[in-house]
Amino acid sequence: MKTILILGAGTGGIVTAKEISRYSGNEEDITLVKILVFEKEEKSVFSPSLPWLMVGDRKPKQLYENIKKLNTAGLEVINGEIEEVDPKNILVKVNGKVYKGDYMVVSLGVEQVIDHNLDKFGYNFFSLEGATQFHEKLENFSGGKIAILVSSLPFKSPAAPYEAAMLIEDYVRSHGLSSNTEVSIYTPEKGPMEFAGKEMSDELKGLLKGKGINYFPDHQVTSVTENNLKFSNSESYEYDLLAFTPTHRSPSVIRNSTLAGKSGWVDVDRNTMETKFPDVYAIGDITDIPLETGISLPKIGVFARHQAEIVAHNIGRKMDNKDPDQTFTGEGEYFIEYGKGLASPAEIHLYDPSSPGVKMKEPEHLGHWSKWWAEKYWFFKNF
Numbered sequence: 001m002k003t004i005l006i007l008g009a010g011t012g013g014i015v016t017a018k019e020i021s022r023y024s025g026n027e028e029d030i031t032l033v034k035i036l037v038f039e040k041e042e043k044s045v046f047s048p049s050l051p052w053l054m055v056g057d058r059k060p061k062q063l064y065e066n067i068k069k070l071n072t073a074g075l076e077v078i079n080g081e082i083e084e085v086d087p088k089n090i091l092v093k094v095n096g097k098v099y100k101g102d103y104m105v106v107s108l109g110v111e112q113v114i115d116h117n118l119d120k121f122g123y124n125f126f127s128l129e130g131a132t133q134f135h136e137k138l139e140n141f142s143g144g145k146i147a148i149l150v151s152s153l154p155f156k157s158p159a160a161p162y163e164a165a166m167l168i169e170d171y172v173r174s175h176g177l178s179s180n181t182e183v184s185i186y187t188p189e190k191g192p193m194e195f196a197g198k199e200m201s202d203e204l205k206g207l208l209k210g211k212g213i214n215y216f217p218d219h220q221v222t223s224v225t226e227n228n229l230k231f232s233n234s235e236s237y238e239y240d241l242l243a244f245t246p247t248h249r250s251p252s253v254i255r256n257s258t259l260a261g262k263s264g265w266v267d268v269d270r271n272t273m274e275t276k277f278p279d280v281y282a283i284g285d286i287t288d289i290p291l292e293t294g295i296s297l298p299k300i301g302v303f304a305r306h307q308a309e310i311v312a313h314n315i316g317r318k319m320d321n322k323d324p325d326q327t328f329t330g331e332g333e334y335f336i337e338y339g340k341g342l343a344s345p346a347e348i349h350l351y352d353p354s355s356p357g358v359k360m361k362e363p364e365h366l367g368h369w370s371k372w373w374a375e376k377y378w379f380f381k382n383f
């Protein structure tokens with residue numbers, strides 16, 4: 001019987017496990033393929049809903065499930081921190097024990113690091129705890145300056161700070177606080193969602209402007225104190241409430257392994273997602289895929305999911321002694337929350353040089369409900 005090692009039970013890992021089990025014909029009492037999933041956390045958090053949690057549209061417990069509830073035939077979840085990865089021999093070490101596989105799929109996401117003591121003064125809204133605490137502060141907020149800070153590049157979900165700002169503006173307005181509150185975004189980016197091209201970046205800037213949100217690109221934070229942000233261009237900002245994105249790094253277990261490329265992230269064939277080691281794949285946020293524009297493929301869940309489906313399918317074919325026949329094409333759909341029950345659908349085509357890259361529609365109710373449905377379906381399908 002073949003054994004598949006899946007590293008990480010986030011978006012990519014869960015989809016890979018489900019798809020391999022389905023493809024290989026595992027059933028409740030028939031295990032044809034052994035699927036071992038390694039995960040350090042007990043909770044699997046659905047991150048796209050964190051901006052809703054910030055403004056009280058979700059309770060924390062609506063955003064996660066226990067990973068032990070992953071119910072897939074032939075799957076075993078091993079809860080523990082991965083200590084070592086040996087891609088050449090397809091081995092992982094967890095809780096002091098070594099596991100050997102025939103195939104390996106690495107989906108370990110990003111390691112979040114807090115620089116400048118940001119967590120002493122503000123809230124990391126890329127975590128369940130930080131988004132929850134931000135909401136507790138917002139509930140008691142009576143007006144003032146709210147800052148959304150992108151602390152460094154790259155960061156996953158490039159629309160998330162903009163969604164957070166637009167939802168916060170919505171909250172402020174509907175709670176009668178507009179006249180004495182300002183919402184500002186500070187970021188080192190040159191413009192919002194740079195990978196998407198100038199047209200879409202300008203459209204998103206237009207949405208922010210229409211809502212009266214101040215936007216300060218090209219601002220790299222250098223120090224933070226209570227109520228004050230300082231930037232490398234010598235500017236500063238006095239804030240009352242701060243939400244921030246953490247620094248993103250490749251997880252240390254990968255940086256210390258032979259899988260790490262020059263950047264520390266994992267280099268892959270951008271179509272098959274196979275690494276330089278045969279039968280070892282990497283998907284999702286942990287990969288670095290440079291595009292023709294010189295910007296890397298954004299780290300978004302929709303790509304992690306598509307890549308997982310393709311890799312699972314191709315591993316299934318290999319196990320059947322058939323050639324892999326699916327490739328990842330850099331396509332996906334993304335929904336950018338605007339507030340007022342609206343979201344802008346954005347169609348992404350990043351491998352096709354003849355396409356505009358990303359096409360964003362005006363905010364619409366259907367976009368919001370598509371995002372709502374994606375959350376419900378995720379929990380229904382997987383747990």
Ligand SMILES: Cc1cc2nc3c(=O)[nH]c(=O)nc-3n(C[C@H](O)[C@H](O)[C@H](O)COP(=O)(O)OP(=O)(O)OC[C@H]3O[C@@H](n4cnc5c(N)ncnc54)[C@H](O)[C@@H]3O)c2cc1C
Binds near residue numbers: 041049251
């Ligand atoms: C606020 C926010 C909003 C977002 N909104 C969207 C959206 O609207 N649409 C969208 O497409 N994407 C969105 N994303 C991005 C999306 O969540 C990620 O791109 C996606 O989860 C990446 O999947 P992954 O499998 O690569 O990594 P993850 O889902 O992060 O999974 C990695 C897993 O590996 C585990 N792990 C790491 N190191 C170890 C170790 N040493 N040992 C054991 N386990 C380990 C982690 O605990 C984690 O469970 C959002 C993200 C955030 C933070």
